[in-house]
Amino acid sequence: MPSFAQILIALGAAGGALAAPFANTTAAAVTTEQRSAAQTFTGDITYYQPGLGACGETSSDSETVVALSPAQYDGNCGKTITITKDGKTATAKVVDKCPSCASGAIDVSSTVFQSLADMSVGRTQVSWSFN
Incomplete structure (x- = not known):
């Protein structure tokens, strides 16, 4: 049976992996919006x-x-x-x-x-x- 510390470490790693795609999507959306504003x-x-x-x-x-x-x-x-x-x-x-x-x-x-x-x-x- 995993220890409490092992569960916390696993949850922390999973949380970071889940948060990363959202952060990248937001950054990509801003970049696309900025490109549209400057596009001819x-x-x-x-x-x-x-x-x-x-x-x-x-x-x-x-x-x-x-x-x-x-x-x-x-x-x-x-x-x-x-x-x-x-x-x-x-x-x-x-x-x-x-x-x-x-x-x-x-x-x-x-x-x-x-x-x-x-x-x-x-x-x-x-x-x-x-x-």
Whole structure:
């Protein structure tokens, strides 16, 4: 029969082994979050007519707003992004989800689009990141 001291040592070792995965998971989540904040995305930009967005906010075309692809949308309502095209930049607030957008692609109000490219282009490539 094991002694009381042996049981305590075994429990201590088991507790350390159980705690380690949780500590590593938390550290990994923070690292992933930090990487997302600094990540630059590249994709198509198009424009749409804003209204009641997936974030529950009603926006107009005169506002600087953006709809993100499903890959980048979750948890980002209300955040702003900076969009860059040929040395021009624009900032837009996340208010909607663009279900048909590929990862990295964004759909913006015409106010944002025309600050970066001529409206007649309709679709072009940009890079962007969360602020």
